[in-house]
Each structure stands twice: as C-alpha cells, then as structure tokens.
Amino acid sequence: MAAEFSSNWKALQEVRGSGGCDTKKKVPLKAAKSPEVPAVNGNGNVVKAKSTNKMDNGSAKASSSLAKPVSKRVTANKNLNGTKSSGKSCKEKKKNGIVVKDKDELKHKRMKTEEHVEQQPKEADIWFDDVDPKDIEAAIGPEAAKIARRNLGLETEQFQSVEQVLVKEKAFDGLTRAVAMDCEMVGVGPKGEDSIVARVSIVNQFGKCVYDKYVKPTEKVTDYRTAVSGIRPQNINTGEDFKTVQKEVAEILKGRILVGHALRNDLQVLLLDHPHKKIRDTQRYKPFKERVKSSSPSLKLLCERLLNIQVQTAEHCSIQDAQAAMRLYTLEKKKWEAAIRNKANNNKKKCKT
16 A cells, blocks of 8 residues: 555656656656646545646747747738738728728729720621621621621711601602502411502602502401511401502502512502503612622611611501602612613614614
8 A cells, every 4th residue: 555655656746846756857848738647645545636738928928929920921821712812912991891992903803804805896807798787786786887887888877867868858748750659468378478468558759658558358367467567457457448449559650650679569469560661679770789789689778778777677667668669769760760761772773773
C-alpha cells in the first residue's frame, strides 16, 4: 500500500514540477494537453489533478498576436465568393444594409460591356440586293435595312404617310381617263382553293375612290381568308348582287385605261374582259421588274422600293391596293405610254411592209 502511494505521489510531482523532483525534468507545455494523471490522497482515494491546458497570459497574447496578421491576409485576398482577387479589386460599402459597389468596379464593368457591344453593320456587309429591306430589318436590324434601302436608291428618311403618297388632296373626285381596280376574294369549294369576288374597289387617276361595293357570294364560302382579304361574313351577306356589280363595273371600265396589279385575276372573278392595249398591269411592267430584280414582283415590294411606303401590312384593303397601283402607274405614266405608242407604231410599219 505504501509502495502504491509512493509511485502515485512521484507521478504527481513530475506533472506539477514541484517537490523533490528535479526542476530540469519539467514536462513541456505540449504535455499539458495529454490526459490528466489521477492522484491518490492519503486515504487511498483518487483525487483529480488541476488541468494544465491553460497557458499564462504572456503566451496567450503572443499566440493571438501571431494569428491576427494571418487572418488579415486571408480576408484581404478573398472576395465575397471566397475566391482570390487581385489587389486592385473594387471595394464594397454598406449603406442602410445594402451593398454598394465602388465607382471603380462599376467603371470596369461598363468598359467590359462596351467591349462586347455588337458593332453596327457596315455598307460593305449588306451586299445582297434581291432581298426585301423589311426582311433584312427583321433579321439583322434597322441599320442594315437603312443601308439596303440606300443601295436600292430609296429615300433614307422615315416612310411618308400612305394617304399622302397615294391620294392627291383637293383633286377631281370623278371618273378619269385612267382608273385603277382591285378585288378582294374569298374561297369556295371543298378546301376553299377556288376564288369568287367579295369586294370591288375602283379609284380615279388621283387616287380618289369612285366605286366600292361588297358582293354577295354566288356559292357557299368555305374560307373567308380574313387575314388577307379582310372579308367577314357580315360584309358579304348584306352585299350587292354579283350581276349588278358586274354590270356597274363593266360600264365604268368601258373605253378607259385599266390600271391594277395582276389584273388577270380580278377580271377573271368578275367574268369580264378588257382590251389588252388598254391594260396597265404593274406586275407585268418590265422596267418595274428590272428595278426590283423580280420576274413577278408583289405590290407590297413595288410600293416599298419605288414609292417608299408600306402597304398590306395587315389585312388587305382593295381601295388602298387600287390606289397603290395607280400611283405606280402615274410615276411612270409618260414613259409607259410612250413605250406603248412606239410598239404600236412599229407593229403598223411591219404590217405595211
């Protein structure tokens, strides 16, 4: 029992560094982290030794002072996302709980954005001349369309009012030597592929409307084609009888120059004929086809490129289409009529010989 007490007391003294033990054999500070050694008192009971994990004030201060600079370096080299950033990184300030970025960072971001801004197309890039400028605008942008119109010889300013271009104000509103006609049609038959007339409009040489009537259908309508024709059931159900319209139109056209676009279709649905030498079809006029580089140009394309206006942007209007055809005709009237006279004279000379 005495031997056990003696060994325990010796161990306790080594841990504490006191008593009869040699001070040179003190346990280093690292040993303080090891588990405590149990001690036994004089009665044979185990007594817990005081923990030696705490360091004196001097050592604690020294360790904290060493740790602080490391902490600062780590914070300075990391941004909010935890990734390293350069020393020139922008600072962020908090105002009312909202993070406000420094001016330098905003300037940096603005410069970066400007680098990625898509450059406007140059004239050399828009080399194709057989594409509708409107299609170019939809695909590339307004600047490209502007260049395309300039290349085609069109005016670069904004499109004028359609009414201002097509109708002459304070002009004669009666019948003139030349009139323009256009018809709107609806579909009949099983698939609505066949056409019958639904509306007829006629304008004079100054674009003034001299005739405009809806026509009752002579067959069951299977496709009103409203998106293009603008015709609805109520329009034609209360319209004029076909025979009446046919007779009235024939009277107006008699002896006059008939202007229009793809007139063969209009005359066909009206079951009418007109002398070939008195027809002025803007779709078949050769100079127009050459200028827009199309063998069968649409009225919409001709108006955009030659008159610098847009028609047929939504539902068609037979009055406006007739006015557009007439304006195209008057634009080239002198040359057109001169070409017809020359052709007639040449034919007479050939007949004489």
